[in-house]
Amino acid sequence: MLGLLWLVPAVPFAGALVLILAGARLRRTGVAVVGAGSVGVSAIIAALIAIRFVTLPPAEGFFTQRLWTWIRVGGFAPEIALRLDALSLVMVLVVTGVGFLIHLYSTAFMEGDDGYSRFFAYMNLFVGMMLVLLLADDLLLLYLGWEGVGLCSYLLIGFWYRDPVNANAGRKAFIVTRVGDTAMAVGLFLLVTRLGTLDIQGLMQRAVDQWAIGSPLAVAVAALLLAGAVGKSAQLPLQTWLPDAMAGPTPVSALIHAATMVTAGVYLIARTHVLFTLAPSVQLAVAIIGAATLLLAGCSALTQHDIKRVLAYSTISQIGYMFLALGVGAWSAAIFHFMTHAFFKALLFLAAGVVIARMDDEHDMFKMGGLRHDLPVAFWTFLAGAASLAALPLVTAGFYSKDLILVETWSSVLGGPWLWIAGLVGAFLTSIYAFRMVFLTFFGTLQKPPTGRSGWRLHVPLIILAILAVVGGFVELPATLGDRPYFSDFLHAALPAVVNDAARAGAIARLQIVAGLVSIAGIYVAWALFLRHRSLLARLTRPRPARQLHHFWAAGWGFDWLYNVVLVQPFLWFVDVDRRDAIDRVYDGIAWSARAGWRALSATETGRVRTYATGLTLGAIVITAIVIFL
């Protein structure tokens, strides 16, 4: 059974290939069957493998499938090898499972679009690349997946490329993540040249053997990898691309920019956690970046009008939680939150997609309202997702994962009260903006009745995801609520457990009560401000400083402005001033001499046999001369 592992990425690739080559000739049904079916088959195979893996675990705790060695020249022998362990298994299940639901949803959602087969070709390619990234046992293969998902993200953000705004958003995402990717590539080169292998597990082993804790090389490599992770996962300071990435179709936002690709940074850090353990300063930076990002993005989410942008900032903020968990060494908590987040955030995006589509492409929540009777399925599922996002105590998946992060942030030797407070404030903000969306969109007075209908292919994924967003957390019950940490126990085969500070480990129950109260308080505040006492909100935002702050937050803390002023404009200015510098001359010179060379050499092609015979003779003379006189 485990031998079928290669099929998991291969089937979506095959789907993409079929759609690229024959998509134009297939009918829409055919495209839908191939597009969604390939991911569905992949999900089924992944599920079967998971059952086998859990019931009959491999002796070493992981399974490696060496498919082949790409090339073997000198010491360079990149393997095409897949590695299935607890970490990659969880990620693969989520990517294929949630991925399939989103594909199913897309078959209906994209029905009227001209680029139907192109859409599914890109989506299948994305799933394949994501699976390569997750399963790769070799750095080069991992990098292929990493860049592959980046490419698909670019293609899908700019899916409606005829509008320059979308194309620009795609370009922005690509360029901003490229900053991180470049740093990461340098880090990978360092790893390979210093440790002399491409095999990831071998690298980790050698790193432990050769590098001391805090050694400069370990710190440099970890910092460079962190830069890559920050770019991909839209964390500070490279978070600016994600809100704009919402220009893509909503299923894309759900799949790539919420559930899967943006968490690749989390996966990268978890996969190379050994390096971060060797570089404590960088690991602290991970925690601080996570904490800062979750606060900043939480504030920005509070002020957005566009429902998709709220969700985008929310994604940045929730990935901030995952980084926080990674930073304090709570590896499995980060992966747990990744899983629950994939459920509820995909759900929120898909439900929002239904609302937007039924409201004639209206994104502004302030122009919606009162939709709960007209869109019951969207409402109830969105409510489930929002409750999970807000970590409503006991009954939602989000509660269990976020609570685990908060508790372990408090108790870990690497964490402490300050980081915990940041997380707690973030949780408060989260539940406010989550229910702000619910109250603005579904409650209050009906501003405009929805049009059209939505079919089962839209509703089934919503309902399944809603169930998962509620029950998905029961795989990990904390010590105070039954003490059944199945999820952590499972992951501990691949990721070490958090190291707790004995002095702070005793207060779990109290922390949980505080967190639960904060979540409920946030919902209350949202109810009070956005439903019950709208006048209070108006009074709050009337003073000039408040309005400016609102504006500042709505613009994402001015990062776009800052980068524009500090980086983009000076760069453009410099490029403009420096249009004709010496370096340019060199390249111009190369081009010029190539052209001149072409003209000169082309002149020898006269088409006359006598010229050619002369060339032959002259060549003979030169060669004979070299042979005789040298």
Place this chain on the structure above:
Amino acid sequence: MTASTLSAIGPLVALAVAVLVVMIALAIHRSRGLTFALTLAGLAAAAVTLRHAPMAPAIDAVPLVVFDAAARFYTGLILAATAAIAVLAFGDAEWQGERPEEIDLLLLLAALGSVVLVAAVHFVALFLGLEILSVSLYALIAYPRTHAASLEAGVKYLVLAAGSAAFLLFGMALVYAETGTMAFAGLTMMPSVADATVALAGVGLIVVGIGFKLALVPFHLWTPDVYEGAPAPVAAFIATVSKGAVLALLVRYAAIIDVRSRPSLFMTFAVLAVASMIAGNVLALLQDNVKRLLAYSSIAHLGYLIVAFLASGALASTAIAFYLSAYFVTMIGAFGVVTVLSQERGAGTGSLDEYRGLALRRPWIATVFAAMLLSLAGIPLTAGFVGKLYVTVAAGGAALWTLLVVMMLTSGLGLFYYLRVIVAMFMQPTDSAVATLAAIRVPVAAGLTLAALAVALVWLGVYPEPFIQVIRATVGGG
């Protein structure tokens, strides 16, 4: 002549018999399908004898040829390439106006000459093989008698090939005068460097003859005219089988005279390689005719191969065999696309304008062509990349830094003109291009061949190990 002798030269016997059978069949009943089937059968029979011939060390059945492991590998390559080209030519309507049956006959004959070349261990075999090949090529190039361009190309090739053959003969005569033997093995007896002027001059003149066949600069001038004038499948044959056979011969010959220990010969080939890499790539830069562009590209690729050849050693042999195979696949694929597109448009065209918008009108063909061009440019995940990597590592191991730097820089130039064609395929087509593209009907056999070549290209680029194993087992690399 015993049975074992016959089986030792089995491929030659099989091909020669096939030639006779096709000739007789033509005399009795003219049928394109029949000759085509017989040709493929002949090639298949030769491949079978290759498998079943006694293994190396081969019996010295005849003093002229030896089918050792390396010769078997290259013979196999030649047979496969000839079959692919025959299939492409079968679907080609360019032969309209001529009776097309003799094409197969001539291709078989040319393949026979090439096989003699790769197995040659004697100057007589070399000359015999070369002439069988050349004479068939004259006829093949000028086959469309009503096309002025083809006739012109045929005559040019005839005159220049005859001239180069004269150099070759004279060189052989000088070597014979010094060593007293015509067998390659006798070359090891060539006097030590100090007093070997005459013999070395002879070797130099032999290099001229070989350089002409390989179209190395400065013996390359004929290439674009002939490729442009010849029917596309014939151009593919000249670019691949004809050059590959001569290169295989060169490798065998060089192993005996040990090029690396003779600085003058080493220098000669280094100059040829550098000149070919630079001139081939520069000439292709702004070329607007796809056939001429491929001709220049092939000059550059032979330059890269000579770099691997100069590296010598086990890794270099592997590199040459792999690079050559990858080059066969891509060149036949590229000319296959040209073949398919140049139907009913005469032999001479192939202007870049006709490729505009190909990706929109004919996405499959455009995909295949783009894959071939990317492989020629050496982009990863194609066969061309793996080949170039092997050549680079071999050259690096032999510390040929100058050659390596030239190779890297000129490969950069190469990227420009390959991408130029790809860009053209994705542009809006001109009106005339739309009309011609719409009229094209791709024959099933040719389409399948192109698909198979594209698959082989990716296969060799992604999963080259099994093929490398075959090469190691035959060509004897490490």
